[in-house]
Amino acid sequence: MKICSVAAITALLVVAEGCLAQTTALPTPESLLIEAKRASGTDYSGTFQRLCVAPDNLNRGGATGGGARPATPSAPPAPRPPPDRATWYAAPYKVFDNLYFIGTKIHSAWALTTSQGIIVIDTLFDYAVEPEMVEGMTRLGLNPRDVKYVLISHAHGDHDQGAALFQSRYGAQVVMGAADWDSTLQRPATAAGGVPKRNISVGPEGTKITLGDTTVNVIAAPGHTPGTLSYIFPVKDRGRTLTVAYNGGTAFNFPRTVQNFVIYRDAQQKMGEAVKQAGATVLMSNHTEFDQAFDRVRLAQLPRAAGEPHPYERDAATVQRYFALLRDCAESQRLSMMQ
Numbered sequence: 001m002k003i004c005s006v007a008a009i010t011a012l013l014v015v016a017e018g019c020l021a022q023t024t025a026l027p028t029p030e031s032l033l034i035e036a037k038r039a040s041g042t043d044y045s046g047t048f049q050r051l052c053v054a055p056d057n058l059n060r061g062g063a064t065g066g067g068a069r070p071a072t073p074s075a076p077p078a079p080r081p082p083p084d085r086a087t088w089y090a091a092p093y094k095v096f097d098n099l100y101f102i103g104t105k106i107h108s109a110w111a112l113t114t115s116q117g118i119i120v121i122d123t124l125f126d127y128a129v130e131p132e133m134v135e136g137m138t139r140l141g142l143n144p145r146d147v148k149y150v151l152i153s154h155a156h157g158d159h160d161q162g163a164a165l166f167q168s169r170y171g172a173q174v175v176m177g178a179a180d181w182d183s184t185l186q187r188p189a190t191a192a193g194g195v196p197k198r199n200i201s202v203g204p205e206g207t208k209i210t211l212g213d214t215t216v217n218v219i220a221a222p223g224h225t226p227g228t229l230s231y232i233f234p235v236k237d238r239g240r241t242l243t244v245a246y247n248g249g250t251a252f253n254f255p256r257t258v259q260n261f262v263i264y265r266d267a268q269q270k271m272g273e274a275v276k277q278a279g280a281t282v283l284m285s286n287h288t289e290f291d292q293a294f295d296r297v298r299l300a301q302l303p304r305a306a307g308e309p310h311p312y313e314r315d316a317a318t319v320q321r322y323f324a325l326l327r328d329c330a331e332s333q334r335l336s337m338m339q
């Protein structure tokens with residue numbers, strides 16, 4: 001029998017412990033779900049549930065999603081009658097000094113006012129653009145003719161069908177991810193202004209849209225669709241500047257491939273870093289279920305005590321956790337596909 005020295009055995013144990021530590025540190029689908037749950041905290045439990053726990057339980061039918069989503073952004077949506085107005089109509093509200101909610105109960109659209117006109121963010125389904133956006137702006141004292149830019153987060157009908165109306169009627173420039181323009185342009189014309197003509201295409205490097213005193217940092221965040229755009233922009237709350245992180249695409253309703261989850265994961269990592277650098281303290285989504293927009297725009301109408309924060313304001317770390325949640329859910333899905 002060979003007698004090993006204590007030193008040799010100790011060295012082996014150290015190596016083994018190192019291996020074990022490395023092994024246990026490797027992320028798994030389950031450990032990433034735990035990380036994502038931790039990132040969601042009490043702020044984003046709905047997003048965690050929707051994305052991580054039941055990722056295939058996507059919008060279906062009626063006003064929530066307008067019917068089954070296309071498998072790819074290039075697949076044209078099936079024509080369908082508008083849902084009952086009572087299921088989607090929401091009154092417009094001024095929410096910040098320079099930001100107005102003109103969306104539905106389900107989908108957000110915003111008017112960002114600047115010193116030289118209005119930037120519109122997302123444009124709803126065609127049936128909602130006139131009553132919510134055109135009439136909504138007018139009710140709030142804004143002139144739709146002042147809309148100079150229309151930013152489209154991605155080429156799904158619940159966000160882009162109203163774009164053509166602003167372009168054809170008011171001469172606004174439509175900004176969209178380059179890859180998403182291709183699918184929008186293949187779409188059948190909608191009742192509200194048809195199909196927009198290609199104006200400003202945003203590539204992987206992103207861009208900045210400046211109008212008067214306001215600049216929107218447009219960040220390519222592919223994943224939900226190949227050309228999804230997310231935004232970082234300033235708003236004012238009673239004169240105090242806050243920074244908004246606007247997430248342009250959330251659900252995993254894209255072709256389920258490892259590569260698509262890599263694209264989604266990396267985009268959310270990139271967006272999270274940009275959000276951290278910008279110090280954003282307001283998180284917004286284009287679906288009201290993810291940022292409670294319907295409730296918060298109403299809370300914003302209530303009087304506030306001195307020093308009480310705006311209903312949308314959080315600390316910067318809370319906003320960053322949203323993007324960690326999206327990243328980790330995507331990575332969990334990717335790893336589960338690899339097993």
Ligand SMILES: [Zn+2]
Nearest residue numbers: 154156224249
């Ligand atoms: Zn979408």
